[in-house]
Amino acid sequence: MDVAPLHPVASLAQRAPGRSAMLLLALFALAWAVVEGVFGARLQLHYSLMQVVWCRYAVHLACLGLLVGWRAPSRLWRTRRLGFQLSRSLLMLVMPASFALSLAAGDRPGTVWALFWVAPLMVLGFARLALGERVPRWVWAVAAIGSGVAAVMAEPALPRSLAGAVLPLVMALSFSIYVVMTRALRDEPVQANLFFTALGVFALLTPLMPFVWVMPNLHDAALLAGIGTVGLLALWALDRACERAPVAQVAPTLHVHLLCMALVEWGAAGEAFTHRDLLGAVWIALALLALWLWQSALERTPAT
Numbered sequence: 104m105d106v107a108p109l110h111p112v113a114s115l116a117q118r119a120p121g122r123s124a125m126l127l128l129a130l131f132a133l134a135w136a137v138v139e140g141v142f143g144a145r146l147q148l149h150y151s152l153m154q155v156v157w158c159r160y161a162v163h164l165a166c167l168g169l170l171v172g173w174r175a176p177s178r179l180w181r182t183r184r185l186g187f188q189l190s191r192s193l194l195m196l197v198m199p200a201s202f203a204l205s206l207a208a209g210d211r212p213g214t215v216w217a218l219f220w221v222a223p224l225m226v227l228g229f230a231r232l233a234l235g236e237r238v239p240r241w242v243w244a245v246a247a248i249g250s251g252v253a254a255v256m257a258e259p260a261l262p263r264s265l266a267g268a269v270l271p272l273v274m275a276l277s278f279s280i281y282v283v284m285t286r287a288l289r290d291e292p293v294q295a296n297l298f299f300t301a302l303g304v305f306a307l308l309t310p311l312m313p314f315v316w317v318m319p320n321l322h323d324a325a326l327l328a329g330i331g332t333v334g335l336l337a338l339w340a341l342d343r344a345c346e347r348a349p350v351a352q353v354a355p356t357l358h359v360h361l362l363c364m365a366l367v368e369w370g371a372a373g374e375a376f377t378h379r380d381l382l383g384a385v386w387i388a389l390a391l392l393a394l395w396l397w398q399s400a401l402e403r404t405p406a407t
Contacts (some may be wrong), residue, residue: 121398124353125391127344132360134337140367142329147322151315152203155327156196157308158319160301162331163338167301171294179298182291187284192303194281201274208270209263218262218271220253220361225279226354233283236351241397245390249358256361256383282354286345293342300338355394358387 143155171178182188205215223246230236262268288296319327344353365380 119398121348121352122395124344124348125356125395125398127340127347128353128356129359131337131340131344132357133363134333134340135360136363136367138330138333138337140364142326142333146326148317148319150317150319150323152199153308153311153315154317155330156199156304157312158327159331159334160195160305160308162328163301163335164298164305166332166335167294167298178292178294180295182295182299184288184291185299187288188291188296188299189303191281191284191288192300193307194277194284195300196304196307197277198274198281201270201277205267205270205274208267210267210271211260213257214259214262214267215271215274217254217257217259218268219275219278220257220358221250221272222275222279223354223357224250225275226282226350226357229279229283230286230349230351230354234286234349234351236349238351242351242355242394245394246355246358248390249355249361249387252383252386253358253361256365256380258379282341282345282350282357285342286350288342289346293339293346296342297335297338352398353394356391359391362387 146155167179168176202215202219206212224243227238227243227246231238262271285296362384365384
């Protein structure tokens with residue numbers, strides 16, 4: 104009996120899970136750049152961070168309800184690890200709060216991002232310690248190159264205070280732990296992971312909305328809906344990437360966000376693509392090309 108060929112995406116996931124995970128992380132990075140550089144940058148009115156985050160996850164939950172919940176609502180909250188899920192959700196509040204507090208402490212955005220991009224190195228460390236995943240030396244090297252290039256591309260200044268130095272690292276820490284916890288939830292349904300990611304943040308921020316709410320105009324309402332929708336796509340891609348392959352195998356791919364953000368700012372905001380950006384892009388592209396080519400060797404080696 105003839106067997107129908109696998110769909111190309113499913114075939115890649117089976118034949119080369121590491122490369123499949125890298126592509127999904129690249130999609131995550133691109134969607135994240137669109138959320139920040141296209142939708143977030145074009146809001147006309149001034150909104151508190153709490154309102155923007157609340158709107159994002161309100162739209163996120165609404166989209167999940169439309170896509171999944173109307174057919175089988177219980178699929179959204181069916182999980183064997185409720186406490187773990189809700190704990191992971193809190194990290195999605197710590198991360199933006201740390202960014203906002205860093206700016207309030209006097210840091211330039213470039214300084215915050217330069218410090219934040221040690222996150223892939225943190226992911227590798229936590230994957231080794233918490234999940235027992237093996238991290239080859241050259242994967243550490245690729246992640247270190249990306250973090251160094253990020254510092255050059257961001258053009259940071261010295262933090263103005265101890266808080267200005269610590270808070271971006273808290274931001275990196277929360278994101279790194281989120282990624283590793285997502286890998287730990289790889290056997291849970293993706294719709295439940297996405298539901299609880301949003302639910303915890305939404306529930307915590309809802310009582311605060313009457314005190315900070317600014318009514319958005321139609322332009323901003325559409326942008327906030329875009330933030331929530333594309334943000335959901337980003338987290339779906341991250342969840343699927345963590346399901347496909349050990350994060351110790353693919354974490355340096357997260358640095359592709361730097362390339363995506365530079366391109367988005369150049370295309371959408373009209374910012375100049377500098378020689379520094381170009382040089383950084385070349386270094387990151389070469390490092391990730393090496394990681395891509397080494398995936399087959401990694402997959403022949405036990406991850407734990």
